[in-house]
Amino acid sequence: MAERLGDIVVGxxxxxxxxxxxxxxxxxxxxxxxxxxxxxxRNLAKNFLIYAVNWQRKEFxxxxxxxxxxxxxxxxxxxxxxxxxxxxLAIIGATSVFRLLETKIHRKKPxxxxxxxxxxxxxxxxxxxxxxxxxxxxVHGHLTPGGGFQGGSAFAVAPLVLIAAFSRVLLDKLGFxxxxxxxTRVVGLLVIALVxxxxxxxxxxxxxxxxxxxxxxxxxxxxxxxxxLWISGSLFFYNIAEFLAVGAGFTILFILLSxxxxxxxxxxxxxxxxx
Amino acid sequence: xxxYIHEILLAFSLTMALIAxxxxxxxxxxxxxxxFSAIQSIAYSLAYYLLAAPDIxxxxxxxxxxxxxxxxxxxxxxxxxxxxxxKRG
Numbered sequence: 141m142a143e144r145l146g147d148i149v150v151g152x153x154x155x156x157x158x159x160x161x162x163x164x165x166x167x168x169x170x171x172x173x174x175x176x177x178x179x180x181x182r183n184l185a186k187n188f189l190i191y192a193v194n195w196q197r198k199e200f201x202x203x204x205x206x207x208x209x210x211x212x213x214x215x216x217x218x219x220x221x222x223x224x225x226x227x228x229l230a231i232i233g234a235t236s237v238f239r240l241l242e243t244k245i246h247r248k249k250p251x252x253x254x255x256x257x258x259x260x261x262x263x264x265x266x267x268x269x270x271x272x273x274x275x276x277x278x279v280h281g282h283l284t285p286g287g288g289f290q291g292g293s294a295f296a297v298a299p300l301v302l303i304a305a306f307s308r309v310l311l312d313k314l315g316f317x318x319x320x321x322x323x324t325r326v327v328g329l330l331v332i333a334l335v336x337x338x339x340x341x342x343x344x345x346x347x348x349x350x351x352x353x354x355x356x357x358x359x360x361x362x363x364x365x366x367x368x369l370w371i372s373g374s375l376f377f378y379n380i381a382e383f384l385a386v387g388a389g390f391t392i393l394f395i396l397l398s399x400x401x402x403x404x405x406x407x408x409x410x411x412x413x414x415x
Numbered sequence: 416x417x418x419y420i421h422e423i424l425l426a427f428s429l430t431m432a433l434i435a436x437x438x439x440x441x442x443x444x445x446x447x448x449x450x451f452s453a454i455q456s457i458a459y460s461l462a463y464y465l466l467a468a469p470d471i472x473x474x475x476x477x478x479x480x481x482x483x484x485x486x487x488x489x490x491x492x493x494x495x496x497x498x499x500x501x502k503r504g
Contacts, residue, residue, distance in 0.1 A: 154433045162426045208470045277473055285469035293474055297481035390482060397489050 188215065199353045203362040204282045204372035212287060213378045217347035221336060224382065228329060231389040235322070238396040238404075254306040263305030270298040278383035282372040288382025295383065296390030308398040318395050321388040328384030335377045349373040425465045432458035443498045445491045452487070453480045 191200040192210040202210035212220050254260060278291025299316055311317075339348035344357025350373055351359040360373035371377075435455035442448045456479030463471045 150437065154430075154437065158426060158430050158433055161429050162422060286473055287470065290470060290473035290477070293477040293482065297477055300481055300485055394485070397486070 198351065201350060202372065202375070203350055203370075204375050206282055206284065206287075206372075208285065209282050209287050209372075209375055209379070213375050214347070214349045214373075217336075217349075220378075221332070221347065224329070224332060224385065227386065227389060228325075231325070231392060234393055234396060235318075238399070254310075255304070259305050263301050267298045267301050270301065271295060274298070274383070274387070278379050279376075281379040282375040283370065288379040289386050291379070291383040292386025292388075293390060295387035296394065299391045299394055303394060303398045308395065311395065311398075316391060316395065318392055321392045321395065324388040325385050325392070328381040328386075328388065331381035332378060332385070335374050335381070347374075349375065421465055425462055428458045428461040428465065431455075432462070443500060445496055445498060446488070449484050449487045449491070453484050456480050456483070 188207050188211060191197060192202050192207045193205045194201045202214045204210045204214075255263075274291045274295035274297075276291075277286035277294055278288055281287035281291060299311055302310055302314075336347045339355075339357045340346055342357040344352075344355040344359075348355060348357055349360060350362070351357075360377075361371070362373055363370045432455045435451045435458060438451045439448045439455065442451065456475065460472045460475045460479065463469075463475060
């Protein structure tokens with residue numbers, strides 16, 4: 141009896157929470173409750189929307205119609221730079237916890253491992269689709285919703301699917317080794333650092349994207365052969381580099397996690413291939 | 416009715432999320448709990464989409480359904496699948 145009463149209480153509480161959340165997050169709900177955002181805060185959002193791509197007021201613009209990416213890599217660019225640094229350190233932590241020099245496993249043919257043939261064919265199709273979709277998310281993240289982190293984390297699901305369906309031997313064969321992924325990640329981070337620092341050497345400020353009235357640097361080009369290929373200045377490069385860094389970082393994590401435990405045991409006992 | 420379709424869908428997805436969360440907490444089978452948590456992520460990403468935040472949806476789906484679930488499955492593979500039922504006094 142007491143348990144049933146508890147279930148009823150939980151049910152009512154859940155219903156109340158749902159109603160409160162819906163009221164809190166929707167405009168009609170806010171009107172009913174009489175708590176709309178403050179007028180001056182709404183103006184801030186309006187300014188971002190107005191100035192992100194504004195041909196009349198180019199001193200404030202980002203030249204990107206995607207206001208979220210504009211905020212992430214231009215208006216609040218330094219935040220994202222430090223976020224990337226945090227992710228970089230997290231992956232360094234993971235690789236130092238799982239420190240093995242040799243991460244390749246030499247075993248039977250990959251065909252003998254993994255799930256059934258149906259799952260394998262499905263995984264193959266899905267992996268290709270995921271990779272293509274993630275590249276498209278990253279490459280025009282400055283024009284449509286998306287961007288470097290979103291593309292990178294979507295990309296990381298592809299090796300995950302392959303590990304689940306085929307075992308990680310296939311990943312080694314395809315060239316997704318830990319060393320290559322570390323290299324890709326370093327390239328991505330170097331590109332981010334370069335794109336952020338080049339404006340300083342040309343008389344601008346760190347992470348400058350477009351021309352500002354108070355700096356000498358005239359800004360990155362808004363497009364190659366305008367108006368055919370719109371790249372929104374530095375946003376395009378940041379997105380590609382972040383895609384490489386995040387995608388490779390997550391892939392390293394999955395490669396390390398999918399290593400069998402015996403390898404670590406052997407390493408601990410000193411009989412492994414690493415020192 | 417049709418002008419409130421956003422709110423109705425939002426209420427639906429958030430209710431699904433809450434039910435999934437409740438099942439995550441209640442279920443003794445940890446693998447099932449991970450699957451319910453992935454369902455909760457899907458419901459949340461639908462809510463984010465309805466709240467006009469497609470950027471969040473893209474990252475949330477990949478992290479919430481793919482990466483987070485796999486990390487938890489890895490952790491569960493190192494321990495037991497079934498949670499012990501404790502006797503209530």
